[in-house]
Each structure stands twice: as C-alpha cells, then as structure tokens.
Amino acid sequence: MHKHWIAIDWGTSNFRAFLMKDSLCVATTHAPCGLLNVPDRQFAAALQPLIQPWLDKYPRLPLLMAGMVGSQQGWLEVPYVALPAGGEQLAAQVATANTPWGSPCQIIAGVSGPNAFGLPDVMRGEEVQLTGLAALHPQAQHCVILPGTHSKHAFLLNGQIRHFSTFMTGEIYAVMLNHSLLGRDLPEPSDDASAFALGVSHAPAAPFLSNALFSARTLRLDGTLPPADVASYLSGLLIGAELLALPETQAWIVGSPALTERYTRA
Amino acid sequence: MHKHWIAIDWGTSNFRAFLMKDSLCVATTHAPCGLLNVPDRQFAAALQPLIQPWLDKYPRLPLLMAGMVGSQQGWLEVPYVALPAGGEQLAAQVATANTPWGSPCQIIAGVSGPNAFGLPDVMRGEEVQLTGLAALHPQAQHCVILPGTHSKHAFLLNGQIRHFSTFMTGEIYAVMLNHSLLGRDLPEPSDDASAFALGVSHAPAAPFLSNALFSARTLRLDGTLPPADVASYLSGLLIGAELLALPETQAWIVGSPALTERYTRA
Structure with a gap:
C-alpha cells in the first residue's frame, strides 16, 4: 500500500x-x-x-x-x-x-x-465535504450550508446525506449584476455592511424574489441606495432569501472565508 | 384647437x-x-x-x-x-x-x-394603459397584469391606480437563459406547451425561486426535459411564480399577443 x-x-x-x-x-x-x-x-x-x-x-x-x-x-x-x-x-x-x-x-x-x-437535485464534490464534516464531528445530525455559485443546504443523519437543496444564489447575483438593468452604470462596488443588512431585512418582506430584486433598482432611484452599494444590497437580499428556506437556526457553514462571513452575518 | x-x-x-x-x-x-x-x-x-x-x-x-x-x-x-x-x-x-x-x-x-x-415601486408608460383601460371599462375595480420584461400587477379603484408591483419575470428569463448555466449549450428553443405547463406546475411546489430555477438544469440532466424545451419550462416556471402573487383569479391582461397568450395559459 x-x-x-x-x-x-x-x-x-x-x-x-x-x-x-x-x-x-x-x-x-x-x-x-x-x-x-x-x-x-x-x-x-x-x-x-x-x-x-x-x-x-x-x-x-x-x-x-x-x-x-x-x-x-x-x-x-x-x-x-x-x-x-x-x-x-x-x-x-x-x-x-x-x-x-x-x-x-x-x-x-x-x-x-x-x-x-420535491424537485430533482444534484451535487458533485460537496458530498465529500459533507461526509468529511460528519466524520470529523460524529454527532447524529448535521444541518450544513455550502455557500457558492450554487449554494447547497444539506441535512445529514448518522453520517449519511439524507436530503439537500440547491439555491442559485451566487449565479443569480452575478448575472443580475452583470447583465440586467440592476447593474447598469454602476461604479466600483463597495462592500457596505448596512446595504447588505438592508437587503437581508427586505428578504422576508418580499416573498416573491422576482419582485424583491426590482427594489435594487427603485431604492437606487429614490436615493436610499447609493449606486456603489447596490451590489452589497443585492447580495444581502439573495442570501437573506436563501436562508428563509433553512428550517433550523443552527447550521454549519462550509466555504471560503469571505462567503461564510456574509452568511454568518445574514 | x-x-x-x-x-x-x-x-x-x-x-x-x-x-x-x-x-x-x-x-x-x-x-x-x-x-x-x-x-x-x-x-x-x-x-x-x-x-x-x-x-x-x-x-x-x-x-x-x-x-x-x-x-x-x-x-x-x-x-x-x-x-x-x-x-x-x-x-x-x-x-x-x-x-x-x-x-x-x-x-x-x-x-x-x-x-x-411595502417596497418602493415605479412605472413609466403603463399608467397610460391603465387609466385608458379604466376609461374604456368604467367598472369600480380592476386587477390588471401588464406582462413584459418588468411585468406589473396593478389594482385600480374608481379609475385610480391604488397600488402596483413589478416582477422582473422577462428580464430574469432572458439573463438566466443567455448568461447562466441553465442556458449553456442549448439548441434552438422550441415553444413547447407541455414543458411550459410543467414549469407552471412546479412554481407553487418550490416556493424559493433561486431553488426552483435549478430544476431547469436537473430536469435536463435526468432526461425529463429535452434541451430544446428548457426555455419553455423556464418561462412557465417564472410566469407561474409571478402569478402566485396575484390575490385575485380574475384579471385583465394587457400586452402583446404572444405574452398575453402565455399568461392566459398559466
């Protein structure tokens, strides 16, 4: 060997x-x-x-x-x-x-x-992180968030992945910012904690994401959101909307430091 | 004069x-x-x-x-x-x-x-269509859908717009199809009625849009959805999700023939 x-x-x-x-x-x-x-x-x-x-x-x-x-x-x-x-x-x-x-x-x-x-879902790669986490922390149940382009919420029981759901949070953020009206004519984005928090706070208020996203435009039009803060707001709105799907308040967050920090704040 | x-x-x-x-x-x-x-x-x-x-x-x-x-x-x-x-x-x-x-x-x-x-919202142009509709049909209340890139749901009382909400349905459809994983390597799209209906039927099942959108990928991976039908499915899913926000079952639909036909089907 x-x-x-x-x-x-x-x-x-x-x-x-x-x-x-x-x-x-x-x-x-x-x-x-x-x-x-x-x-x-x-x-x-x-x-x-x-x-x-x-x-x-x-x-x-x-x-x-x-x-x-x-x-x-x-x-x-x-x-x-x-x-x-x-x-x-x-x-x-x-x-x-x-x-x-x-x-x-x-x-x-x-x-x-x-x-x-009840929709079909898939992962490739995250299963290794999840079984690794379960091996390192041998408790019976785990609720795990793997943030990213296609963020995953996974639930493990006795070391087995029981079910998981994918949220296209990172990809929606990128395409809306780069290819939709929301990102048009924006300056260099700030990383603004209060705009991020405002986005998180609006997520439960607007249960329809296609409606909530438009607020990244209207809050800029009415002067609430400086153009440089639109990206932070959008990030908070999308992460906040994703976390509404989490049934539990305690979850592992496995990912890069910058993203795990944002998910922890949200 | x-x-x-x-x-x-x-x-x-x-x-x-x-x-x-x-x-x-x-x-x-x-x-x-x-x-x-x-x-x-x-x-x-x-x-x-x-x-x-x-x-x-x-x-x-x-x-x-x-x-x-x-x-x-x-x-x-x-x-x-x-x-x-x-x-x-x-x-x-x-x-x-x-x-x-x-x-x-x-x-x-x-x-x-x-x-x-409760989020700020704006329209420019649709207000003329709405007051025109109210003038042509002088009933006390109107519930109106104006489908499009930024679809609007408007409510009128005695000829006045009382409130309205914007849904980025058309723009999310376009950017996800053209710039996200969902649209990668697709052939010329079909206009498939059953894929559209499947999308509409999945909208209430998946209350989180960023999760539901991923099914346009997984249903293609598992063979349920031929690649040419992904666009029709995505359209059904997004229009279906938008219509869940409509409190009333009776609504005027004001728009282009192709879009009003889709909204009528959904």
Whole structure:
C-alpha cells in the first residue's frame, strides 16, 4: 500500500490538489484550470503538469478525484449515488480512469435525489465535504450550508446525506449584476455592511424574489441606495432569501472565508 | 384647437407613435429607436424624422408622450406622481418639452409608491394603459397584469391606480437563459406547451425561486426535459411564480399577443 496519495477537487472553474500522507495533507496546489479550460477533453494531459512535482517524487501516486470531473462534461461520467448517501455508498460507486503514467485513479460520484421541495437535485464534490464534516464531528445530525455559485443546504443523519437543496444564489447575483438593468452604470462596488443588512431585512418582506430584486433598482432611484452599494444590497437580499428556506437556526457553514462571513452575518 | 395630435410611447428599446384625430387613431408608426439608441440625448433630432410625414401634413402637430422618455435617462426628467394616481393626477403633473419645429410637446410622468410588499415601486408608460383601460371599462375595480420584461400587477379603484408591483419575470428569463448555466449549450428553443405547463406546475411546489430555477438544469440532466424545451419550462416556471402573487383569479391582461397568450395559459 502507498502511504502517499493525491486528493483532487476538480470543478468547472477551478482545480485543487492535496498531497496526502495517510490522512494528513502535506502539500497543496491549485490552478484556474477547471473543466472549461481543458481543451478537447484531454484531462490526463491537463492533469499531469499540475501534479508533476509530486509524481517526480512518488511515481504512480494514487489519485482520488471529486467534483464536476465526474460529470457528463468531465473526464468520465460517473452515475450519481441516490439519496440517502454516506461514505459507504460513495465508496461503492467510484469509477476508475486511466492515466498514461500509471497512477491508479478513482473518481467519486456525485449525489442526486429529490430536494426539500420535491424537485430533482444534484451535487458533485460537496458530498465529500459533507461526509468529511460528519466524520470529523460524529454527532447524529448535521444541518450544513455550502455557500457558492450554487449554494447547497444539506441535512445529514448518522453520517449519511439524507436530503439537500440547491439555491442559485451566487449565479443569480452575478448575472443580475452583470447583465440586467440592476447593474447598469454602476461604479466600483463597495462592500457596505448596512446595504447588505438592508437587503437581508427586505428578504422576508418580499416573498416573491422576482419582485424583491426590482427594489435594487427603485431604492437606487429614490436615493436610499447609493449606486456603489447596490451590489452589497443585492447580495444581502439573495442570501437573506436563501436562508428563509433553512428550517433550523443552527447550521454549519462550509466555504471560503469571505462567503461564510456574509452568511454568518445574514 | 387642433383636431389632430400624436400620442407617443417612447421606451428604453422601442418607439411607437399614433396619429390621432380627436380620440381616434388614424395612423401608426414604430421603430426600434428606444432611448438607448438616441445618441447624445438628442431627443428632438431623433424624433423629427420618425414623425416627419405627419408634420408635413400638419405642421406644429401637438405631441403627448409617455414612457421612459420622462426618466432620468430620457428627454426631460418628470417627477413621478405618487399613488393613488388617476387621469386627473397625471394631467396635473405633465411637463413641457421644446421642439425646434414648434410642436407643443408634453411628457406624462410615471407613477411611484409602495407595492404590495411595502417596497418602493415605479412605472413609466403603463399608467397610460391603465387609466385608458379604466376609461374604456368604467367598472369600480380592476386587477390588471401588464406582462413584459418588468411585468406589473396593478389594482385600480374608481379609475385610480391604488397600488402596483413589478416582477422582473422577462428580464430574469432572458439573463438566466443567455448568461447562466441553465442556458449553456442549448439548441434552438422550441415553444413547447407541455414543458411550459410543467414549469407552471412546479412554481407553487418550490416556493424559493433561486431553488426552483435549478430544476431547469436537473430536469435536463435526468432526461425529463429535452434541451430544446428548457426555455419553455423556464418561462412557465417564472410566469407561474409571478402569478402566485396575484390575490385575485380574475384579471385583465394587457400586452402583446404572444405574452398575453402565455399568461392566459398559466
């Protein structure tokens, strides 16, 4: 058995790799080399230079990958594991890919199932964070928020993901700000705490998001919101609206420092 | 008194003019010459060629304009009339613009006030359609939907707009389809009635729009929704979600034939 191995989170936009020694991370590397940046589906060719320094030291280092790398657009499509899903179910459904340099390479499947509202939902990559969290904190139940472009609310029982729901919070924020009337002719955005709080406070008042979003325009027209604060307001409104869906008041927040800080404030 | 005059609806994207003889429309013209297409705010210069054939016949023909032409980005900013607003209030606040060729020119103000959810809301142009509808159908109460990029739900009592709410239905549809994951790699969209109906049926099931929108992705992933039908589904979902905000089951729908037909189906 190898003592060293590489854990890889390969998503649509980013690539992150972790050199592991047993269960300890001893080095990391990352690159803006997500699936969208891999030409002609040449995944092995794209991967090799990213981890070559580690391969030089440990040839045929085993690889364990998660994320969109296992999707239709990825290296190898790995069918989703159905809910409820824990470490055991995920391990039973890993797929094997070939590397020209001889590393054994396994890709973890995502998870799919009906969400809290009965609609089909999917994740790829977050399942590893969730089962990892459950392993580190062996309590019976977890309620977890994974903020991001497609934010997830997940509920775990005895180490298994029981159900989860996706909210397109980050992507709606970006497209409305960059491509709709709301973002037209804005100066450099501020990170304004009171505009963010105002957005959060308006979320429950306007139960219809397509209506609430328009307030990012009208509050600017009536002078309440300086143009530089529109982005902070919109962020508060969208995060606030998302958090209304959370049935519990206590939840883990797993994500980047900037986003977890915003979710904590909201 | 002139017997002839011109009614003009000048919006952000479109220009429409109606040659009137008293209260009868005797000719129309339109051009994709909205405010965004007027260089250097030269509104009089942009207007003249559009109505020159009518001016040739009736020099100094009076003009009455409505729409975004009265906004900050328009010819002349006309302050909003506060709710409740009817024909009398609108007439009291028209502004006068100058035309180099001597036509008297008046611009109707928009209307502003708190919407059904207590957030500030605005309209420019729709107030003329609404007071026109009330004049044509002199019943005490009207509930009116004006579908579009920024769809409006308006409530009238005795000819006055009492309150209204804006829904960014059309704009969210366009930006999500053109700029988010939901629209990525789609073929030419179909106009599919069953996908539209499926979207409408899912709207009440998923009370959180940022969650419901993701189903346009997952239903495509699981094979329920052919890629060509994603746009129809998204349209049904967004119009369905908007109509949940309507307290009444009977409403006028005022708009283009294609859109009013969709709203009628939903």
